[in-house]
Structure formats: structure tokens, C-alpha cells
Amino acid sequence: MRRRLINSTLAVVLVVIAVFGVSLVIVETRTITSSAQESVDAEAYRLASIVDSLLLDGKPVNPNVIADQSGAKRYALIEIPGRAPIEIGERPDGGVIQGKATGEQGETVVVEEPRSSVTREVGDSLLIIGGVAVIAVIAAILLAVRQANRLASPLTDLAETAERLGSGDPRPRHRRYGVPELDRVADVLDASAERIGRMLTAERRLAADASHQLRTPLTALSMRLEEISATDDPATVKEEASVALTQVERLTDVVERLLTNSRDPRTGSAIAFDLDEVVQQQMAEWRSAYRSAGRALVCSGKQGMRAVGTPGAVAQVLAALIENSLMHGGGTVALRTRVTGNQSVIEVTDEGPGVPADLGARIFERSISGRNSTGIGLAVARDLAEADGGRLEMLQQHPPVFALFLSREARKRAEERPTVR
Structure with a gap:
């Protein structure tokens, strides 16, 4: 050229x-x-x-x-x-x-x-x-060479940018050349690079979220199948199969939820639901894992609470908190339900060392972990809570107290239940 x-x-x-x-x-x-x-x-x-x-x-x-x-x-x-x-x-x-x-x-x-x-x-x-x-x-030769370099060098640079995009490097270069037509092409390539970068980030995030969120239900389902294979009691087989089916339903819900969030993290299907059912479901799923670890999982607080949200998403948030306490916490893990204002609150706490001081303000950021874990669980849990109009917060570092706040639908004659279940 x-x-x-x-x-x-x-x-x-x-x-x-x-x-x-x-x-x-x-x-x-x-x-x-x-x-x-x-x-x-x-x-x-x-x-x-x-x-x-x-x-x-x-x-x-x-x-x-x-x-x-x-x-x-x-x-x-x-x-x-x-x-x-x-x-x-x-x-x-x-x-x-x-x-x-x-x-x-x-x-x-x-x-x-x-x-x-x-x-x-x-x-x-x-x-x-x-x-x-x-x-x-x-003079014409000098000017021609200069003009040719001025026009050809940007085109070569733009070709390299397009090649970088094709090879999977979506970083925009933000270079301009003082030629309106070439600058317009550069603007389009930079915008395309940003879009490709966002798409790749979303795909990586979906893959990471899927691997993390599917791990827990698959592990629980595997445990149930092992229980079925190890027993000859028809009643036990029936009970474990029923729980396994529940796990499969939850696994399906997790997949649908991940796909929905990958398209639009703010798209939700919030409904009024019984919070006790979700809490009892998580207690049943995690009790055997805690028993195997020689630890206890207990629940106390207000009964008959209803909340507005997506039951599957709330179950995933609670599962992330319970799993986090099992992996990083210590002693007894307690779930407490309470009401504050127009919100239903579920707190998860344990008797472990708590959250390090240097991680307290960043605990919900992706890739932030105190013990070489993925650092995705709490970030995904907060995204799920916010998608339903709620919020997930850390109320205390030592001992750790995490709280899930959901919009409340009041039920008459809600009773305090200080008993452990």
C-alpha cells in the first residue's frame, strides 16, 4: 500500500x-x-x-x-x-x-x-x-513517503488489533491517528473489544459459578446414592431416594438460575414463600455432612416466617453460607431466624476463628478467600440475594455472623421458637 x-x-x-x-x-x-x-x-x-x-x-x-x-x-x-x-x-x-x-x-x-x-x-x-x-x-517524494506512512501505519496497526481480537485478546488499545475515517474504525474496534471482553468475562464467570454451585448438590446427591447402595432396608431406600429426587430438583433449579443470571443478573421470579421450608431443607441436606465431620448444625429463632424471593436462590445462598462454615469455621453452626422491620433475616454463625481482619471489607469480592478456596461462593451468594431484592451482609467478624435479609410477608401469630431443631 x-x-x-x-x-x-x-x-x-x-x-x-x-x-x-x-x-x-x-x-x-x-x-x-x-x-x-x-x-x-x-x-x-x-x-x-x-x-x-x-x-x-x-x-x-x-x-x-x-x-x-x-x-x-x-x-x-x-x-x-x-x-x-x-x-x-x-x-x-x-x-x-x-x-x-x-x-x-x-x-x-x-x-x-x-x-x-x-x-x-x-x-x-x-x-x-x-x-x-x-x-x-x-519534496513530493518526502511528502508521499510521510503521507504513506501516516496512512499505512494506522491500517497496519488496526489489522494487528483485529488479529488480536481474533486470537482472544480483547483489550482495547485506545489509539487514535488524527484521520477521521481511521479513528472511526479504531472506535468500532475498541467498542467491539470491550463487548468481546464483557462476553468472555460473563462466560468465565458462568463457568466458575456453575462449577462452584453445582458441586454442592452433586456431592449431596452422591452421598444419598451411596446411602441407597449401602442399605437393604426398603424404607431407608425409599427415604434416601426421595431426598435424592429433591437434590435433582435443586440441581435443575441451580442450572436454570445460573443460565438466567448469565443473561440478566437482575432477572428474578420472586414469590412469597415459606422460609421455614427452605431452612428445613438445608438442615436436612447438610446434617449428615456435619455429622460426618463431628460437628453440629442447629436452628433457632422465629417460626412461621414468610419472605418474598426465589426459594431456589435462597436455598443456594444458605447452602453457600453453611458450606463456608463447614469448610472454614469450627464448632457448632447455628441458623437463627428473626424479623427486623419489614424484613425477614436468616443468620448463619459458627464458633470458628472468624474472618481475618484484612479480608473483612473484601470478603464478598470474587477470588478473595482466606484458605485457598475458589473465593466464588460468597460473591455468587450476594449476587443471588440482590437479584431477589435482598442483601447478604457480614454482621460480625469474630465469631463470624452472616445475615441474609429478605423482604417479609407477615403471617399472623408468628411464634418465637427458642428450641433447637
């Missing part, structure tokens, strides 16, 4: 120089020739005037007197009637430019100038014109 731009620019410049150069040469040649002819004619008239003056004054007319008075440098032939011709200067050889004048006393003056002097002057002019043309060509 650079070569084409340079060649096209030079072609235009050469055509312009050829057209205007030839025209200028013709005009300059004619001007020099005309000027030389006028000069010879003027000198002939001047010599005729001098001869007239000498004749009228009765002075002698000879070459020296005429040359002194006129300062003539060209060859001149003066013919006076009744007298011998008078010559001034040396007659040129070859072609000449001739000027002729007739005086009042009948004398004739002829002035000649060699045409070679005119040719020499025309040659000098041609040299000047040629030099200017060469300078113009050199």
Missing part, C-alpha cells in the same frame, strides 16, 4: 510538473526572445536619434563619436544618404536578432545581436526551471 500511495503521488506531481514546466518553458522562451527584440529595436532608435542630432548640429558623424554617446555594445550599421556606411562594433556570425530604425534625416540604422546570447539566456532559465522541478520532485 505504501508503494501505491508513493507511486500515485509521484505520478500526480510529475504530470503537474510536465504540464506546467512545458508551458513555463514556452512562455519563458517567448518572453526572452521578445525582450531581446525590443532591446535591439530600442537601441536602433536611440542610435538614429543620435545620428539626427549630429547631422542637425553639423558635427562629424563617425563610429567613435556615436559609440561614445550611445554606449552601444552591439553591432550597428548606419547608412546616411550620400555618405559611406558606418559600422560600430564587430558583426556577429551565425543567426542574429536584427533591429532597424529610420531617422528624420533619411539615415537608416540596423542593430544586430547574436541569437546565441538569447539561446544562452533561455538555457539559464531552463536550468532554473529544471532545478525547481527536481526540488519539487524530491
